[in-house]
Amino acid sequence: MEKFETVTGTAVPLMQNTIDTDQIIPAVFLKRITKTGYEDGLFNLWRQEPDFVLNDPAYADGQVLFVGPDFGVGSSREHAVWALRDYGFRAVFSPRFGDIFRGNAGKQGLLTGVIPEDVVQRIWEAILEQPGIDATVDLHARTVTVGEITAVFEIDDYTRWRLLEGLDDIGLTLRDEDAITAYEARRPSWLPTTIPARTAD
Amino acid sequence: MPETAGAAAPRTLAEKIWDAHVVKKGEQGEPDLIYIDLHLVHEVTSPQAFDGLRQAGRGLRRLDLTIATEDHNTPTLAIDRPIADPTSRAQIDALRENAEEFGVRIHSLGDKEQGIVHVVGPQLGLTMPGVTVVCGDSHTSTHGAFGAMAFGIGTSEVEHVMATQTLPLKPFKTMAVTVDGTLREGVTAKDIILAVIAKIGIGGAQGHVIEYRGSAIRALGMDGRMTICNMSIEAGARAGMVAPDETTFEYVKGRPHAPQGADWDAAVAYWRTLPTDDGAEFDAEVVLDADALEPFVTWGTNPGQGVSLADAVPDPAHLIDPVEKSSAERALEYMDLAPGTRMKDIAVDAVFMGSCTNSRLEDLRAFASVIKGRKKAEGVRVMVVPGSARVRLEAEAEGIDKIVEAFGGEWRFAGCSMCLGMNPDQLAPGERCASTSNRNFEGRQGKGGRTHLVSPLVAAATAIRGTLSSPWDLDAPEPVEEHA
Ligand code: SF4
Numbered sequence: 001m002e003k004f005e006t007v008t009g010t011a012v013p014l015m016q017n018t019i020d021t022d023q024i025i026p027a028v029f030l031k032r033i034t035k036t037g038y039e040d041g042l043f044n045l046w047r048q049e050p051d052f053v054l055n056d057p058a059y060a061d062g063q064v065l066f067v068g069p070d071f072g073v074g075s076s077r078e079h080a081v082w083a084l085r086d087y088g089f090r091a092v093f094s095p096r097f098g099d100i101f102r103g104n105a106g107k108q109g110l111l112t113g114v115i116p117e118d119v120v121q122r123i124w125e126a127i128l129e130q131p132g133i134d135a136t137v138d139l140h141a142r143t144v145t146v147g148e149i150t151a152v153f154e155i156d157d158y159t160r161w162r163l164l165e166g167l168d169d170i171g172l173t174l175r176d177e178d179a180i181t182a183y184e185a186r187r188p189s190w191l192p193t194t195i196p197a198r199t200a201d
Numbered sequence: 202m203p204e205t206a207g208a209a210a211p212r213t214l215a216e217k218i219w220d221a222h223v224v225k226k227g228e229q230g231e232p233d234l235i236y237i238d239l240h241l242v243h244e245v246t247s248p249q250a251f252d253g254l255r256q257a258g259r260g261l262r263r264l265d266l267t268i269a270t271e272d273h274n275t276p277t278l279a280i281d282r283p284i285a286d287p288t289s290r291a292q293i294d295a296l297r298e299n300a301e302e303f304g305v306r307i308h309s310l311g312d313k314e315q316g317i318v319h320v321v322g323p324q325l326g327l328t329m330p331g332v333t334v335v336c337g338d339s340h341t342s343t344h345g346a347f348g349a350m351a352f353g354i355g356t357s358e359v360e361h362v363m364a365t366q367t368l369p370l371k372p373f374k375t376m377a378v379t380v381d382g383t384l385r386e387g388v389t390a391k392d393i394i395l396a397v398i399a400k401i402g403i404g405g406a407q408g409h410v411i412e413y414r415g416s417a418i419r420a421l422g423m424d425g426r427m428t429i430c431n432m433s434i435e436a437g438a439r440a441g442m443v444a445p446d447e448t449t450f451e452y453v454k455g456r457p458h459a460p461q462g463a464d465w466d467a468a469v470a471y472w473r474t475l476p477t478d479d480g481a482e483f484d485a486e487v488v489l490d491a492d493a494l495e496p497f498v499t500w501g502t503n504p505g506q507g508v509s510l511a512d513a514v515p516d517p518a519h520l521i522d523p524v525e526k527s528s529a530e531r532a533l534e535y536m537d538l539a540p541g542t543r544m545k546d547i548a549v550d551a552v553f554m555g556s557c558t559n560s561r562l563e564d565l566r567a568f569a570s571v572i573k574g575r576k577k578a579e580g581v582r583v584m585v586v587p588g589s590a591r592v593r594l595e596a597e598a599e600g601i602d603k604i605v606e607a608f609g610g611e612w613r614f615a616g617c618s619m620c621l622g623m624n625p626d627q628l629a630p631g632e633r634c635a636s637t638s639n640r641n642f643e644g645r646q647g648k649g650g651r652t653h654l655v656s657p658l659v660a661a662a663t664a665i666r667g668t669l670s671s672p673w674d675l676d677a678p679e680p681v682e683e684h685a
Contacts, residue, residue, distance in 0.1 A: 031288050033248035033295045036256065078357060107357065169357065170257070173365045176225050176234060180262075180367055183224045183236050188471070190464035191238055192327045193265040194306050198457035199314055199325070200591070 001109040003166030004139055007090045009063025011135035011146050013124040014053055019067060020074030021101060025083040035082065042083040058131035064144070065092040066123050066135075072101025072112075081108045091137045093144060093153060095120060106159040107169055111137065113144060113153030122149055139164055211478035213375050214444050215410045218350040218475070222333050224367055232369035238332035240362050241318045242269035242305065244296040245623075246337025250360035251299040261303055262366045268327065269300050269307040272317045273623045277586050277613035280310050289624060316589020316615040319343040319557040323427065324591055326456025330445035330472040335362055340557050340639065341440075342433045346426035347453070348445035348475055350410070353434065373439050374484040376409040380417040382491030387672050389567070390425030391559060391637070391656035393417065393489065394432040395497040395507045401487055403505040406438035409485060412477060413443050417491035423452040424563035431558045432639050435504040444476035496671040498544055499641050499654040501532035506641075508544060510659065510671055516540035535643055536651050537631075544669050547653070549633045551582040552664040553646070554657060555613075556620035556638035560588030562595050564637065564657045569601045571661035571672050572608045578667030583610035584626065586618040610664070622647045635663040 029041035046052045053059055065084070071094040072080060081104045084092065091111040105112045115123075126147045127133055136145045139160060143150050155163075162172065173180075212220070225234040240263075247269070254260065261267055274289035276282075284290040293310070300307035308314040314321060319340055322328040334344045334351035337359040344351035358368055380393055398405075411433050418426065426443045433441025443449075450469055453459045460468040499507040500514045506529065508515065517529035517540065533540065538547070554560075554568050565587060577583050585605045587593035593615055596602060602612045619626040620638040628634055628650025637660050641652035653669060662670040 033252070033291055035249040035252035078355075104357075168257075169361050169369070170259070170364045173234065173361065173367055173369065177365075179225045179234070180236070180365065184366075187236075187238075188467065190460035190468045191332065192329060192458045192460075194239075194268040194327060194458070195265040197306050200457055201313075 001166045001168040001171060004090065004109060004111055004163040006136065006138050006140075007063065008134050008136045009088075009090060010059060010061050011064045011066060011123070011127050011133055012053060012059045012062035013127045014065055014067045015124055017068035018070040018073065021072055021077050021080040021098070022074055024072065024080040025077065029083070030077060030079055036086055038079055038083040039086040039088070041079065042087045056131065061088060063088055063090050064135035064137060065089055066120055066127070067092065067094045068120065069095040069117060071097050072105075073098035076100045076104075078104045078108070081105045081110050085110050091144070093120065093123075106162065109163065109166070109168070111139065111155070111163055113137070113142075113155055115144070115151045115153045119149070119151045123151070211481040213477045213481045213483060214348060214412055214442060214475055215350060215373070215375050215440075216481070218331055218333065219372065221331065222350070227369070227371075232371045234367050235333060235370045236367055237335050237362050238266060239322065239327055239334045240267045240366075241322055241334065241336035241338075241341070242267060242296075242359070243272050243318045243336070243338065244292040245273045246356050246359055247299065248292065248295040249356045250337070250363055251295075251303065253357075253360040254303070254363055257364075259364045261305065261363045264304050264306070266366060267305050267363070268322075269296060269305050270315055270318050270321050271296060271308070271310050271616075272315075273617045273621065275310050275315075275614075275616040276624050277616050277618050277626055280614045286625070313590050313594065316587070316592065317557045317560065317617055319427075319431065320561060320588030320592060323347065323423070323452075324456070324589060326453055326459040329453050329459070329468070330449060331475050335368065339434045340431050342438065343427050343431040343557055345430040345433070345440050345442035346423060347449055348442060348472070350440060350442065352440040374409045376406050376411045376438070376485040376487065377483040378411050378413050378487045378489065379415040380413065380489045380491050381415040382417050382493075383420070384417055384491050384494060387658055388494050388496060389656045389658060390421055390428040392494055392497040393491070394429045395499065395504070395654060396494055397487070397489055398432065398436045398505045399497070399507040400489065401436055403435060403503050404437045406433065406436040406485075409438050411436070411438045411441045412483070413441060414477075415491075418443055419446065419448075422448060422563060424561045427561065428558050428564075432504065435639060445472045446476075496656060496659050496673070498635075498659060498669055499652075500536065500538060500544065501529060502535055502641055502643050503528070503532070504639065504641060504654060506532055507654070510544050510669060512544060514538045514540055514542045514544065545674065547633070547669045548667055549581060549635045549653070549663055549669065551584070551628060551632055551634040552660050553584050553586070553619045553634055553636040553638065554660050555584070555586030555588065555618050556636075557588060557617070558639040559637035559657050560586060560592065562592050565592070565596045565601050566599070568657040568661045569604045571658055571675070572610070572664065573604050575608060575665050577609040577664045581664055581667050583608065583664045584613060584619060585610050586613045586626070587615045589615045608664070619646050621645060622650075628652075635660050635669060
């Protein structure tokens with residue numbers, strides 16, 4: 001997982017509330033067998049409408065998303081996070097997130113910051129005045145800046161630390177590799193192993 | 202579970218296994234790092250995990266603790282022909298390619314050890330007391346029947362186990378479900394678990410590991426214990442388990458991967474220390490009387506919506522809880538049933554005998570014992586799907602295939618089949634099925650299909666009479682005596 005310290009990239013105003021994970025990525029994309037390549041699934045139904053925000057060339061390479069409250073509610077599909085990440089988003093800011101989505105995001109390196117609703121609205125206005133303007137996210141300082149506006153966002157300490165260190169769950173566990181190896185040395189020798197394969201005949 | 206369990210403190214079976222698998226104790230509310238002894242892999246939940254490993258340039262830490270089989274998508278007819286559905290074929294192909302690339306042992310369609318992942322582990326002797334077992338599948342709880350700690354995990358966790366052979370886990374709560382007494386002939390493990398779920402509800406064991414105890418559980422063979430643990434998830438439990446005893450040891454002994462010689466003695470000595478200590482406390486307790494139990498069936502669209510076969514479809518108007526009431530109303534509409542209808546008057550279009558709940562040899566024997574020498578009811582489609590290719594062979598050696606065919610049933614190849622209809626084995630819209638599987642959710646066995654969960658004995662009697670029935674309802678020649 002890539003470390004997240006400071007990221008600067010195109011700010012995208014998605015001026016809508018209560019976007020569930022079915023809208024972030026429709027169920028048909030769940031049949032795939034890969035873990036990447038979900039960028040085409042992101043907001044798939046909406047992107048078929050010409051005036052959807054990501055169809056505006058100014059926002060096509062969006063990296064920092066600003067949305068209304070209750071983003072990522074609904075089904076637990078991790079694909080919602082993969083779709084945002086594969087499209088190129090590094091951070092999403094909303095007044096409130098769906099719990100499971102937020103948990104999944106933290107594990108995949110997608111920053112989810114909570115900022116008050118009025119601040120989101122001011123940022124939307126600032127972006128609309130200068131479409132294509134960058135947002136700068138500073139995770140050390142817990143701030144996001146768009147033009148003149150700098151907002152402090154909320155993120156829990158544990159997720160923040162993991163993002164700063166670039167640690168996914170596996171990376172985190174592998175820090176304890178010595179403990180795993182030591183445990184393995186203590187396991188009784190009669191415990192089952194699948195290899196070499198044995199069958200009844 | 203207690204944070205620290207001293208040597209003298211009485212512990213439950215679940216706590217003992219947990220304690221024995223802590224690689225690193227979590228501090229301040231962080232999860233414990235738990236070692237995984239056996240990782241079972243199938244085609245549906247593994248492709249993204251393999252892909253994740255590939256991206257990160259990682260491999261599997263312990264190929265020797267990992268085994269894969271194909272089950273959810275496999276056809277049960279013409280298994281030598283290419284799979285027609287492109288999604289199913291892609292998932293199977295991906296598993297084969299991934300197993301090859303990463304070096305994972307795989308049992309593919311056509312192989313003697315292929316079958317439903319939860320049937321394959323125990324049959325190879327890989328599932329044994331005291332181990333931790335995970336799989337990207339909720340019915341992993343099946344393996345708890347051996348006194349193992351076994352639970353389903355998500356795709357990210359599958360990748361985590363592949364890379365590290367561990368999982369960060371928060372301790373579970375414990376629940377004792379005690380079933381004392383003696384089951385009457387014709388009443389089985391399936392009836393016990395359906396009655397337990399009806400009693401505590403589909404969320405009744407949320408966050409808990411259930412330990413099934415009591416004389417009625419002790420009297421069950423391993424196949425029955427697996428049926429019960431399998432459906433723990435349907436009560437919301439993380440896992441279900443039964444303390445290992447002579448029945449367990451007897452089942453494991455001599456299986457391909459069971460310990461041998463001095464190893465066997467060491468293993469059994471350890472396994473004998475596992476049962477819950479006297480005085481150990483559970484966070485919750487439930488009691489069920491086996492003597493009073495009758496064959497049990499579901500009427501609704503969740504596994505908790507069940508009654509005795511002798512009863513009638515309940516009236517939602519009598520339910521007090523508004524959520525239960527509206528869910529019952531919706532269920533009856535979907536099931537096309539009127540309150541007050543006697544369960545025994547409900548006619549079915551199909552009978553499905555299979556799934557990881559009831560597709561082992563004991564289950565097939567029970568089914569065959571009832572249908573032997575009889576003909577199925579006219580117009581009822583009867584599908585019998587063994588849980589694994591080996592179970593199929595063993596059943597054929599006993600002539601069960603012939604009994605099924607003479608009865609008018611279809612004898613199929615192994616897999617999940619109509620349990621979830623990912624392959625072509627599906628109900629047509631509106632069709633009603635008596636099924637030995639574990640989930641009666643809307644559309645589970647095919648879009649618009651209606652499922653009644655039943656035991657193999659009830660499935661057999663229903664196939665004979667065409668309406669929901671138990672062997673008690675059959676005329677002579679009676680394989681089972683008449684009971685009051
Ligand atoms: S038989 Fe059914 S419940 Fe069991 S693993 Fe297969 S799909 Fe899941």
